Amino acid sequence: MNIQKTYILITTIILGFFIAIQSRSFESVSNEFQRDVKSNIFQEIKILKEKNESLRNEAKDLEDNLNQFADQNSALGAVEAEIEKYTKLSGSTPIFGPGVSITVSGQITTPWVVDLVNALFNAGSEAVSVNGIRLINKSAGFDTLPQGQILLNGSVLSPPYVFNALGESSNIISILELPGGIYSRLTAAIPGLKIDSITKDIIQLN
Amino acid sequence: MQKQFFLTFLATGLIFGVLFTWQLRTKIPIVGNFPSDEVEAKQELLKSFLDEQSYLQSRIVSLRGDLEEAQRNLEYQTETINFEKLDALKKEIGLTEISGEGLEIFLDDSPLAIREGAEVSDQSLVQASDIRDILNILFAADADAISINGQRVIATSPITSVGTTILINNSHIAPPFNISTVGDTDIILQRLLNVNLLSSIYEKRSKQNIKFEIFKKNRVIVPIYNGDLKVSHLNPVKQ
Numbered sequence: 001m002n003i004q005k006t007y008i009l010i011t012t013i014i015l016g017f018f019i020a021i022q023s024r025s026f027e028s029v030s031n032e033f034q035r036d037v038k039s040n041i042f043q044e045i046k047i048l049k050e051k052n053e054s055l056r057n058e059a060k061d062l063e064d065n066l067n068q069f070a071d072q073n074s075a076l077g078a079v080e081a082e083i084e085k086y087t088k089l090s091g092s093t094p095i096f097g098p099g100v101s102i103t104v105s106g107q108i109t110t111p112w113v114v115d116l117v118n119a120l121f122n123a124g125s126e127a128v129s130v131n132g133i134r135l136i137n138k139s140a141g142f143d144t145l146p147q148g149q150i151l152l153n154g155s156v157l158s159p160p161y162v163f164n165a166l167g168e169s170s171n172i173i174s175i176l177e178l179p180g181g182i183y184s185r186l187t188a189a190i191p192g193l194k195i196d197s198i199t200k201d202i203i204q205l206n
Numbered sequence: 207m208q209k210q211f212f213l214t215f216l217a218t219g220l221i222f223g224v225l226f227t228w229q230l231r232t233k234i235p236i237v238g239n240f241p242s243d244e245v246e247a248k249q250e251l252l253k254s255f256l257d258e259q260s261y262l263q264s265r266i267v268s269l270r271g272d273l274e275e276a277q278r279n280l281e282y283q284t285e286t287i288n289f290e291k292l293d294a295l296k297k298e299i300g301l302t303e304i305s306g307e308g309l310e311i312f313l314d315d316s317p318l319a320i321r322e323g324a325e326v327s328d329q330s331l332v333q334a335s336d337i338r339d340i341l342n343i344l345f346a347a348d349a350d351a352i353s354i355n356g357q358r359v360i361a362t363s364p365i366t367s368v369g370t371t372i373l374i375n376n377s378h379i380a381p382p383f384n385i386s387t388v389g390d391t392d393i394i395l396q397r398l399l400n401v402n403l404l405s406s407i408y409e410k411r412s413k414q415n416i417k418f419e420i421f422k423k424n425r426v427i428v429p430i431y432n433g434d435l436k437v438s439h440l441n442p443v444k445q
Contacts, residue, residue, distance in 0.1 A: 008212065009219045016223020035335035036367045044368040048255040051376035055262035058434035062269035069276040072283065079277060079287050085437050086295035094443040114342045115335065122364035122376075126436045137298060140361035141346025144403060151346075166439050204443060 035115055035185070088127075091136035095127060096204040099166040100173055104186075106193040107159060110144045112186055116163060119182035123175035125165035129205045131157050169199035259377055263432040270301065270430065300360040300431035304351035306388045308426030309395065311340065313407075314382035314417035321370045321381070330414040332381055334367035336407050337374075340385060341365065343397045343404070349389035351428035355379045358431040375433040382417070386426045395420065 068078040088095050104116070117135060120128050128135050130152060139153035150157040165172055176183050176197065187193050281289045296302050315321060316330035324331060341359060344352050352359045354374050359365075363375045372379055387394065398420055401408045410416045 005212075005215060008216060012216050012219030013223035013226070016220045016225075017227045019220075020224050020227035036333050044371060045251060045255070047368065047373065047376050048252070048259065048378075052255060052258050052262060054434040054436070055259065055266065059262055059265050059269060062266060062273060066269060066273055066276060069273075069280065072280070075276070075280050076284065076287060079280065079289075079292065083288070083292050083295065084442070085435070086292070086299055086301075088437050088440040088442060089435055090295050090298045092295075092298075093445065095440045096443055097439040097441050099439065110342070111335070111339060114338050118338055118364055118366065121362050122366050124436075126362075126439050128362075135361050137300065137345075137361045138348070141342050141344065141348075143346045167436075168439065 035111065089136075091127075091134045091139075091205075094204060094206045095166070096202055097126075097166040098169055098199070098201050099125070099164060099203045100169045100197055100199055101203060102163040102165070102176075102195065102197040104161040104163070104193065104195050105159060106190060107148075108150075108161065108186070108190060108193065109148070110142045110150050112189065113142050113150055113157075113161065116182055116186065119176060120163060120165045120172065123165075123167075123172040125167040125172055127166045127205055129164045131155075131162055132206070134205045164203050164205060166203060166205065173197055173199060256378055263377070266434075267430060267432045299435070300351070300358050303427065303430050304388050305425060305427045306350065307391055308349075308386065308388040308423055308428075309391055309398075310421045310423055310426065311385040311387070311398070312382060312417060312419045312421075313337070313340070313385065316410075316415045318415075324370050328370070329410055330416065331370060332372075332383060332410075332416055334365050334372050336410075337372065337383065337385075338365045339404055339406065340398070344385075344387050344389070344394060347389065347394040347397050349387045349394060351389075352385065352387045353428045354383055354385050356384075356429060358429055360431055363433070377433075386428055388426050388428055391422050395422070 065078050065082065068074040087093055100120075102116075113130070117128055117130065133139060133153050133155060141152075142157075143151035145151055145156070175181065178184075183195055187195065277289065277292070280287070293302070297304075313332045313336065315332055319328065319330035321331055337354065341352060341354075345361065357374055357377065357379065359374060364373070366373050366376075372383075397403060407416070407418050411418045
């Protein structure tokens with residue numbers, strides 16, 4: 001009889017153990033489904049620090065640029081350099097550079113494409129294209145058609161979705177692959193989705 | 207009697223197992239000896255970064271204005287530079303103030319919501335993903351220009367969150383959120399009023415009472431972009 005009681009006790013303890021683990025698992029899985037990231041003060045401070053550094057550099061570049069207007073010849077050079085910089089940003093001519101090429105195999109929805117593009121820019125990408133279409137102010141929005149297809153700049157996007165991003169590739173990849181980052185949230189939300197990313201020395205965006 | 211004993215035994219064992227596991231898996235948060243000092247230090251640190259950020263953003267806007275003026279003066283002295291091209295490029299990338307017919311969109315947390323210390327999943331709060339969805343619709347509807355709380359948003363602007371703090375171009379913004387856009391109001395309105403395109407926001411508005419209102423305006427002003435523009439990895443393809 002005592003042996004029977006011991007078995008029951010052990011069984012119920014094990015059962016309780018599994019119930020608790022399962023409950024915690026549900027909690028962490030539901031966190032992964034979130035489109036936004038949990039609070040992290042260190043990350044917040046790091047972002048602000050980096051942002052201020054970028055703004056300081058931009059202000060310094062503008063000051064240097066302005067100083068060149070003291071002399072007409074250097075002023076002309078400064079304006080030409082500005083035109084070249086803005087041309088690269090505007091998307092009016094093809095550009096190339098190092099970066100990351102990401103292939104997403106499977107069906108994803110518009111909000112997740114928006115989130116992945118957002119994550120790429122947040123990770124420091126300077127230019128991004130999706131299935132060959134460069135995202136600039138005139139072409140940045142994704143539409144959803146009644147059947148669920150994704151429309152970008154008048155073209156229907158079909159899988160596999162290829163995201164090309166120019167920038168510091170090691171930084172971009174490491175941010176995307178962070179635990180709780182966009183890759184883990186995306187694959188948790190859409191089971192069976194396959195994401196392959198490779199760094200390249202040269203990627204051309206048209 | 208024996209059955210009752212077994213049931214009690216079973217329940218005790220079950221509860222013990224649950225509590226034991228919970229205890230084992232609980233991560234004890236590492237806190238300082240003076241938590242209030244830590245909170246204060248965190249707030250002060252954030253404030254100093256944010257103060258510097260607003261100073262730098264104003265400085266950038268001011269310098270871009272000075273540069274514009276210097277370029278205008280140069281334009282009268284020379285004909286070798288294509289200033290029309292420069293102006294067109296500035297307009298395309300968000301370095302020109304845009305005004306015209308447009309919409310003002312107001313978004314705010316539920317009146318009962320408390321953002322400080324809340325979970326990111328709190329459905330009574332406006333989340334970064336809600337703002338991303340609205341901006342995506344505005345871009346898809348060919349809006350000429352967009353700003354949030356006076357901050358210009360361009361195609362490369364990240365809209366993220368760290369917990370319940372929302373960052374646009376990596377700068378903090380706090381609710382209420384006022385999204386201004388210049389463009390074809392009929393096309394934009396048609397998309398914004400489509401419940402299927404903004405299902406999360408419409409659901410939160412009906413269930414959690416978050417504020418989501420759209421107003422048509424004859425004149426909306428969208429300021430110039432006040433952030434940095436990185437091109438260090440971009441090279442032109444020689445044609």
